[in-house]
Amino acid sequence: MKHSSKQCQNCFLLNRKLKLKDTTATALLKAKSIHQVNSASCVISQGCLPMSMFCVAEGKINTIERDLEGREHLVSSFTANHLFPLTSTVSDEPTRLEYVAEGKSRLCSFPLKTVRELISVDSNLALLLLQSACQRGMDTYERVVILQSKSAVEKVLRTLEHFKDEDGFCRLTRKEISLWTNLTVETVIRTLTSLEKKNRVRKSSQGIQITPT
Amino acid sequence: MKHSSKQCQNCFLLNRKLKLKDTTATALLKAKSIHQVNSASCVISQGCLPMSMFCVAEGKINTIERDLEGREHLVSSFTANHLFPLTSTVSDEPTRLEYVAEGKSRLCSFPLKTVRELISVDSNLALLLLQSACQRGMDTYERVVILQSKSAVEKVLRTLEHFKDEDGFCRLTRKEISLWTNLTVETVIRTLTSLEKKNRVRKSSQGIQITPT
Incomplete structure (x- = not known):
């Protein structure tokens, strides 16, 4: 280092x-x-x-x-x-x-x-750290919901939503989505293809975007 | 209220x-x-x-x-x-x-x-709240590991360990263990019975205790 x-x-x-x-x-x-x-x-x-x-x-x-x-x-x-x-x-x-x-x-x-x-x-530093620690807790709560969900579609959609950047694109790889959701990479790929066919997500060079409703 | x-x-x-x-x-x-x-x-x-x-x-x-x-x-x-x-x-x-x-x-x-x-x-109050918020994060990390584990034995043992009181007894009901691990109540009961037969846990009026090794 x-x-x-x-x-x-x-x-x-x-x-x-x-x-x-x-x-x-x-x-x-x-x-x-x-x-x-x-x-x-x-x-x-x-x-x-x-x-x-x-x-x-x-x-x-x-x-x-x-x-x-x-x-x-x-x-x-x-x-x-x-x-x-x-x-x-x-x-x-x-x-x-x-x-x-x-x-x-x-x-x-x-x-x-x-x-x-x-x-x-x-005390502003204390509040900032507190906010960060609480946000981490909230992020992990989201993860708990994803892991408890029974449907692969739900798991994948929530993950895309959770990791989207300011432009709405999620830049996670299929492998990373698989690690996050505890689904196999094959299931992640299948789920994304099916969501794309139904026009619920869009893939581009910037990442994957949930189609705005 | x-x-x-x-x-x-x-x-x-x-x-x-x-x-x-x-x-x-x-x-x-x-x-x-x-x-x-x-x-x-x-x-x-x-x-x-x-x-x-x-x-x-x-x-x-x-x-x-x-x-x-x-x-x-x-x-x-x-x-x-x-x-x-x-x-x-x-x-x-x-x-x-x-x-x-x-x-x-x-x-x-x-x-x-x-x-x-x-x-x-x-600033002691700030540190106390920060500690509490971080501990919540750590607790939820434990939950994420439990939900990701493939084996029911692992899920149940980690839950008992996580919720044990100072005397080593976990007072969660079977229903609560089931909610925490995302296993069915039937699987929780079966797993506990099997762990008891192998002498890995002990049941008593105070709760369930992991047998000290």
């Missing part, structure tokens, strides 16, 4: 939505580390002390949890501009999850001590 | 783990509302503005999300002493989830305005 303190274009600090105090922004930028990670690199492993607050600047970081037989399960996926605090941010306890890079990714980490200190002087 | 400001024995403020400032504790107690809710009462409905921060004092509150066909899915379950902040705590946006009472329950709510004001003067 490379360490640098240069400013990041995707940095959440530059996000217009945030209204952090100038002193908070400066302190966070100063304390930040930038990590370039390659495919299958484990960013945080089970039992490791995590590095507090993270932001995915580029690429994708998947969260993997192991079941009793050692099989890996995808529990969440963070794409660029996703800020994620960890339980361990506040409890200092090791995490049982692994955060693994998909392809080439870049992420920024902010040390535990700095984040804690800043929360005590800037 | 009844409104009162009397102190609650199960109140999270009385939890020894918390080290809130006296002024924070007093302000929260003063602003708190206590709600007695009956089975199937909807505490917060889709589209309603939520009441900020909640604590389940007694009973159980289930979180329900609806799929595209209107079927209900259980996405989480909060039992007594569970504190839960909502996305809307910080974003003011309506929630698409419903929080529904199971049996007779009692819960306390803390107004948005008060919570926000207090976070700005007591």
